[in-house]
Amino acid sequence: MEQVNSIRPKGNRVVNVLIFIGLMILVSSPTMFAGSIIYLASNNEDVWKVIVITIIGIIFTILVMWLFRWYYQKRSYEQNQHQMNLRDILINISWFIGIRIAVVIFAALMKAIYNKSSSENDKILMQQLKELQHINISTVIALLFFLIIIIFVAPYLEELLFRGIFKETIFKKTAFLLPLIVSSLIFSSLHASTNVISFIMYMVMGLCFYMAYNRRKNIKDSMMVHMINNAMAGITMVIMIFT
Numbered sequence: 001m002e003q004v005n006s007i008r009p010k011g012n013r014v015v016n017v018l019i020f021i022g023l024m025i026l027v028s029s030p031t032m033f034a035g036s037i038i039y040l041a042s043n044n045e046d047v048w049k050v051i052v053i054t055i056i057g058i059i060f061t062i063l064v065m066w067l068f069r070w071y072y073q074k075r076s077y078e079q080n081q082h083q084m085n086l087r088d089i090l091i092n093i094s095w096f097i098g099i100r101i102a103v104v105i106f107a108a109l110m111k112a113i114y115n116k117s118s119s120e121n122d123k124i125l126m127q128q129l130k131e132l133q134h135i136n137i138s139t140v141i142a143l144l145f146f147l148i149i150i151i152f153v154a155p156y157l158e159e160l161l162f163r164g165i166f167k168e169t170i171f172k173k174t175a176f177l178l179p180l181i182v183s184s185l186i187f188s189s190l191h192a193s194t195n196v197i198s199f200i201m202y203m204v205m206g207l208c209f210y211m212a213y214n215r216r217k218n219i220k221d222s223m224m225v226h227m228i229n230n231a232m233a234g235i236t237m238v239i240m241i242f243t
Contacts, residue, residue, distance in 0.1 A: 007077050007173040016075070016169040023068065023165065027157050028190070030064060033057040034142075034149040035128055041142035042131030050138040054145055061153055068160045075169045078217045084224070092221055095212045096228045099205055106201035119198040121191045122233070125150070129241045143238070150234045155226035162187045162206065163213040163222050180210050205229070 009016055037057060040050050082088075111117045118126070128146070166186075167179045184206030193199035213222035 009169045009171065010075050010077065011169070013170060019071070020161070020165060020169065023071070023161055024186070024190070026064060026067075027161050028154075030057070030061040030149050030153050030157070033060060034146045037142045037145055038128050038131055041136075041138035042134075045138065047136075047138050047141075050141055054141055057145060061149070065153065065156060068157055068165070072160050072164050072168075072219075076164065077168055077173060078164075078219075082216055082218055084218075084220060088216070088221065089224070091215070092212060092224045093228070095208050095225045096232075099208050099225070099229055100232065102204050102208075103201060106197055106204070110195065110197045110201075113197060114195050116195070119192070119201065120194040121198075121202075122237075124192060126237055126241070129237055147234055147238070151227060151231045155223055155230055158187070159209065159213070159219055159223045159226055163210055164219040167213075176214065180207065180214070183210060 034057065037050060037054055040053060107117055110119070129143075162183050166183045167175070171179045184203045187206035187209075188199050188202035191198075191202045193202055209222045209226055212225045213219055215221060
């Protein structure tokens with residue numbers, strides 16, 4: 001047991017840190033691609049141009065997802081990727097509910113202190129969606145691609161990177177507190193926080209995602225929590241824009 005608990009990351013730790021930084025630069029690229037497609041669709045570009053760029057975006061996104069997954073599987077020391085049963089699903093839903101309660105509390109604090117009810121990250125997403133209020137083939141394609149990226153792709157990549165890759169390529173198996181805090185700080189810093197309250201809010205979200213991952217050392221758990229959370233936020237934004 002002692003030998004198992006002392007497992008260290010594979011490869012050179014300095015190189016692993018540099019690779020993590022490189023992947024951190026790449027992690028938001030599918031979301032940026034989705035934003036560019038929204039820009040094209042909202043500016044009444046030719047529908048075939050939007051379709052071609054979307055196909056390129058899909059291919060690019062698949063390649064990025066494959067790269068992250070390949071690297072994680074190659075360097076991961078957590079091999080016990082257990083199947084998810086009903087109990088695990090309910091626990092993950094509980095983490096999601098806890099996150100949403102925290103978001104409501106922090107949103108109220110931002111409103112009271114800064115007179116802002118949402119974070120800068122949410123405002124950016126909302127502004128992009130507002131460009132799609134005129135329904136046509138181009139805007140529908142852009143909206144669908146955007147929602148797929150926000151709900152499924154972004155959580156998949158961010159959990160592989162900020163929980164799985166960060167912990168398992170830089171820290172030894174027994175490490176907990178330091179990767180928990182540092183990964184959550186990095187996660188928050190990349191979500192366009194413009195005040196202390198929004199920064200803490202995203203850090204708390206990062207802490208919750210990490211705890212969901214750490215419970216079974218299974219990245220699928222934090223992915224599920226993250227995807228449910230983003231689905232709720234994404235659907236809410238769409239409803240607000242189109243009603």
